[in-house]
Amino acid sequence: MRATTIHAPFDMRVEDVPEPVVRLPTDAVVRVLRACICGSDLWAYRGESARKPGQRIGHEFLGIVEETGAEVGTVRRGDLVVAPFMWSDGACDYCREGLTTSCEHGGFWGSEGSDGGQGEAVRVPFADGTLVRLPEEAASDERLLSALLTLSDVLGTGHHAALGAGARPGATVAVVGDGAVGLCAVLAAKRLGAERIITLGRHETRTAIARRFGATDVVAARGEEAVEAVRALTRGQGAHAVVEAVGTEQSMRTAVGITRDGGAIGFVGVPHGSDNGLDLGIMFDRNIALRGGVAPVRTYIPELLPDVLEGRIDPSPVFDRTVGLEDVPAGYRAMDERTALKVLITA
Amino acid sequence: MRATTIHAPFDMRVEDVPEPVVRLPTDAVVRVLRACICGSDLWAYRGESARKPGQRIGHEFLGIVEETGAEVGTVRRGDLVVAPFMWSDGACDYCREGLTTSCEHGGFWGSEGSDGGQGEAVRVPFADGTLVRLPEEAASDERLLSALLTLSDVLGTGHHAALGAGARPGATVAVVGDGAVGLCAVLAAKRLGAERIITLGRHETRTAIARRFGATDVVAARGEEAVEAVRALTRGQGAHAVVEAVGTEQSMRTAVGITRDGGAIGFVGVPHGSDNGLDLGIMFDRNIALRGGVAPVRTYIPELLPDVLEGRIDPSPVFDRTVGLEDVPAGYRAMDERTALKVLITA
Numbered sequence: 122m123r124a125t126t127i128h129a130p131f132d133m134r135v136e137d138v139p140e141p142v143v144r145l146p147t148d149a150v151v152r153v154l155r156a157c158i159c160g161s162d163l164w165a166y167r168g169e170s171a172r173k174p175g176q177r178i179g180h181e182f183l184g185i186v187e188e189t190g191a192e193v194g195t196v197r198r199g200d201l202v203v204a205p206f207m208w209s210d211g212a213c214d215y216c217r218e219g220l221t222t223s224c225e226h227g228g229f230w231g232s233e234g235s236d237g238g239q240g241e242a243v244r245v246p247f248a249d250g251t252l253v254r255l256p257e258e259a260a261s262d263e264r265l266l267s268a269l270l271t272l273s274d275v276l277g278t279g280h281h282a283a284l285g286a287g288a289r290p291g292a293t294v295a296v297v298g299d300g301a302v303g304l305c306a307v308l309a310a311k312r313l314g315a316e317r318i319i320t321l322g323r324h325e326t327r328t329a330i331a332r333r334f335g336a337t338d339v340v341a342a343r344g345e346e347a348v349e350a351v352r353a354l355t356r357g358q359g360a361h362a363v364v365e366a367v368g369t370e371q372s373m374r375t376a377v378g379i380t381r382d383g384g385a386i387g388f389v390g391v392p393h394g395s396d397n398g399l400d401l402g403i404m405f406d407r408n409i410a411l412r413g414g415v416a417p418v419r420t421y422i423p424e425l426l427p428d429v430l431e432g433r434i435d436p437s438p439v440f441d442r443t444v445g446l447e448d449v450p451a452g453y454r455a456m457d458e459r460t461a462l463k464v465l466i467t468a
Numbered sequence: 469m470r471a472t473t474i475h476a477p478f479d480m481r482v483e484d485v486p487e488p489v490v491r492l493p494t495d496a497v498v499r500v501l502r503a504c505i506c507g508s509d510l511w512a513y514r515g516e517s518a519r520k521p522g523q524r525i526g527h528e529f530l531g532i533v534e535e536t537g538a539e540v541g542t543v544r545r546g547d548l549v550v551a552p553f554m555w556s557d558g559a560c561d562y563c564r565e566g567l568t569t570s571c572e573h574g575g576f577w578g579s580e581g582s583d584g585g586q587g588e589a590v591r592v593p594f595a596d597g598t599l600v601r602l603p604e605e606a607a608s609d610e611r612l613l614s615a616l617l618t619l620s621d622v623l624g625t626g627h628h629a630a631l632g633a634g635a636r637p638g639a640t641v642a643v644v645g646d647g648a649v650g651l652c653a654v655l656a657a658k659r660l661g662a663e664r665i666i667t668l669g670r671h672e673t674r675t676a677i678a679r680r681f682g683a684t685d686v687v688a689a690r691g692e693e694a695v696e697a698v699r700a701l702t703r704g705q706g707a708h709a710v711v712e713a714v715g716t717e718q719s720m721r722t723a724v725g726i727t728r729d730g731g732a733i734g735f736v737g738v739p740h741g742s743d744n745g746l747d748l749g750i751m752f753d754r755n756i757a758l759r760g761g762v763a764p765v766r767t768y769i770p771e772l773l774p775d776v777l778e779g780r781i782d783p784s785p786v787f788d789r790t791v792g793l794e795d796v797p798a799g800y801r802a803m804d805e806r807t808a809l810k811v812l813i814t815a
Contacts, residue, residue, distance in 0.1 A: 214705070215729060220755060223729035285757075358561070382562060382570035385759075392748040399746065401739040408567060408761035410632075412732075414752040 124240025125449045127178050130168030131457075133450040138177070141236055141244035146190035147210075149248035151202060154260065155270045156182040156238040156466040157440065158452050159206075160300045161391050166453050169393065179239025180206040180230040181273035183255065183266070184468075186248075193248045201260050202252040204238070204245060205419040206230065206274045211250025219420040224250070238273075239449055239466060253422045256430065267437040267465060268429050271305065275463070276425060276436045277418025278389050279305025279366070283313055285387025285413035286362035290314030295351055295359075296336075297376050298366030299327040301439040301463040302389060304334055306364040308434055311335030315362070319354060321347050321375070327462060330438050344371060348378035359384065365413075366390050373398030377409060385410040440465040471587025472796045474525050477515030478804075480797040485524070488583055488591035493537035494557075496595035498549060501607065502617045503529040503585040503813040504787065505799050506553075507647045508738050513800050516740065526586025527553040527577040528620035530602065530613070531815075533595075540595045548607050549599040551585070551592060552766040553577065553621040558597025566767040571597070585620075586796055586813060600769045603777065614784040614812060615776050618652065622810070623772060623783045624765025625736050626652025626713070630660055632734025632760035633709035637661030642698055642706075643683075644723050645713030646674040648786040648810040649736060651681055653711040655781055658682030662709070666701060668694050668722070674809060677785050691718060695725035706731065712760075713737050720745025727756045735760040787812040 124138045141150050156179050164170040165178060172178075183203040186196050196202055209216050209224035216224050226247065231237035236244050245251055253272075259265045279302050288294045288310040296303050296310070299322025310318050311334060319338040320331040328339045340350040352359055359381035365373055368390025376386045377400060388395070388411060403409070428434045442461035444452045452464035471485045488497050503526050511517040512525060519525075530550040533543050543549055556563050556571035563571050573594065578584035583591050592598055600619075606612045626649050635641045635657040643650050643657070646669030657665050658681060666685040667678040675686045687697040699706055706728035712720055715737025723733045724747055735742070735758060750756070775781045789808035791799045799811035 218730065220730040223754060383565065383567040388748075388752070392752050396743070396746060396748040399743060399748065401735075401743040401746065404758075405735070405739050405761040407570060408764075410757065410759035411751075412757035412759070414755035417755075 122241040146192040150188040153184040177237030179237040182238035208251040221419040271436040277421040278416040280309040281416030282364040282387040282389040283309035292361040293317040295319040303366035308334040351379040370398040382407040388413040469588040493539035497535040500531040524584030526584040529585035555598040568766040618783040624768040625763040627656040628763030629711040629734040629736040630656035639708040642666040650713035655681040698726040717745040729754040732757040
């Protein structure tokens with residue numbers, strides 16, 4: 122089959138690789154119908170996260186179950202399923218508590234020896250713990266398929282950020298980062314009842330999506346200027362709940378600067394130097410909490426799925442470019458150059 | 469009157485200073501009956517926190533109201549009262565929400581121009597927002613007076629740490645720091661229903677108090693050895709709720725290392741380089757939250773007071789040395805040399 126591989130920074134290829142097969146009785150093989158490129162894939166693309174030459178990539182996909190191991194009980198051949206960005210056994214202490222990202226047997230798509238989502242098919246370990254069945258009829262609805270694909274990562278990650286930040290009815294939420302996760306955090310904050318949602322971003326096409334998702338205010342500034350603008354919008358106090366969806370030092374510093382005393386930062390941007398943006402003295406004086414991390418999206422899928430299926434939330438606008446599998450390298454270029462927000466990959 | 473002043477690192481004096489008077493109609497003057505020395509006073513004593521020569525010091529006291537301004541309505545001459553370690557107006561947004569430490573008109577005892585608790589009397593701004601009345605009969609009960617004095621800081625701060633860490637029925641709580649705040653965090657965690665409480669400390673007299681306060685396990689180690697010991701006690705997972713009551717880089721690193729995935733660190737140690745102990749990559753991968761800061765103890769007093777009055781909790785053992793006001797400098801020496809845990813000052 123064909124799958125995307127990474128050989129060196131900026132060297133993405135689509136190559137022939139072995140067909141996946143069921144190796145363990147808890148495995149399934151899923152034929153990929155839709156996949157996509159994540160902002161976090163760009164860290165590997167740019168060489169900021171190390172990869173071995175030829176490693177697979179892609180951690181967001183949905184597709185049709187093609188084969189299942191003897192012990193798989195919740196999905197079967199022909200089912201339409203979505204996979205979260207990590208597999209998990211569904212049985213350990215952490216999985217039972219909902220923290221599937223800490224699963225004792227969990228792992229990442231595209232890690233060494235595993236398949237990636239940006240390919241024709243994927244061997245899925247612990248299929249019962251990992252996959253979630255979707256209604257069959259969704260397969261023929263392009264928009265709905267795109268919306269459902271966000272359950273694999275960005276929608277659940279945005280939800281995790283909004284929860285970590287403490288988005289709730291009546292709260293003022295501010296979102297640092299106008300990528301797909303930041304936009305989904307806006308959607309999630311709105312869904313959780315936030316009264317006011319301030320999005321920080323300077324790309325008009327993105328902030329337009331943020332407004333569509335529920336943002337009430339847009340701050341098109343960065344750094345100290347952004348901090349002042351958010352304070353001006355909040356009687357000088359800052360936002361109760363702040364989402365940090367970038368992961369850089371500057372974005373974390375901004376997040377601390379715009380959080381109201383006693384508020385919280387929900388951080389889901391993979392940390393790249395953001396430790397340095399955390400001034401613990403300020404957080405101590407002002408009782409600012411920090412909560413978040415890698416999102417246990419598997420746990421959130423059952424909660425978010427009905428809202429997506431019934432159209433109460435529609436995250437599909439985060440995709441603004443579609444490529445076929447052979448054009449995935451061009452998709453990376455587009456996201457790296459920020460000419461695309463998030464690239465959808467069709468089978 | 470006589471009051472403690474700080475002139476330079478290690479240069480504490482007890483001097484004649486002006487008698488406090490009611491300056492504003494919201495002021496009260498309180499004659500100090502009991503005060504004490506805080507671990508955080510040692511940062512000033514050691515020159516690690518800057519002070520102007522002659523500045524007052526001490527932020528924990530209880531005493532008798534001597535005079536009140538015309539607008540003071542909740543306390544009157546002769547009342548026994550306890551003061552939290554910051555004054556607050558009781559009326560601003562933050563005070564009404566319970567975050568009295570972020571009061572728009574709040575301040576610290578011993579800051580420039582204000583009185584400190586380690587003296588004969590104190591001018592108390594915003595007496596209605598700040599002071600809490602205690603039962604008159606407590607004044608004749610030495611042990612109870614000591615216990616009530618901890619409401620001014622260490623008991624409420626320990627409670628804030630335990631809450632921030634997420635201490636709750638069934639949880640395993642670990643406490644980094646065996647000073648008075650760490651010990652009070654043990655007491656608070658027990659009070660909040662924690663099932664297991666692991667205290668980290670190497671001073672036997674202190675860990676003996678921790679056991680008396682509810683600690684079920686003692687880890688007499690530091691750094692990596694302490695991390696391994698806590699993990700060995702928790703099936704390799706770590707504690708659900710971790711209190712960081714020191715504020716150094718090493719203590720924060722230990723706190724991160726012993727927190728269970730999905731757990732939280734309640735931090736109340738005034739940060740002194742502890743930012744560096746926060747590895748955001750680990751916190752991200754394991755969904756470890758950080759919550760805490762300067763404790764709004766004024767808000768906690770009404771909740772904790774009945775338990776202290778009725779003897780359900782007795783924090784008084786944190787005091788292991790008593791001095792008169794003239795001997796406060798010796799009290800600082802004893803705490804600095806760790807021959808005393810916490811020094812009580814009698815009128």
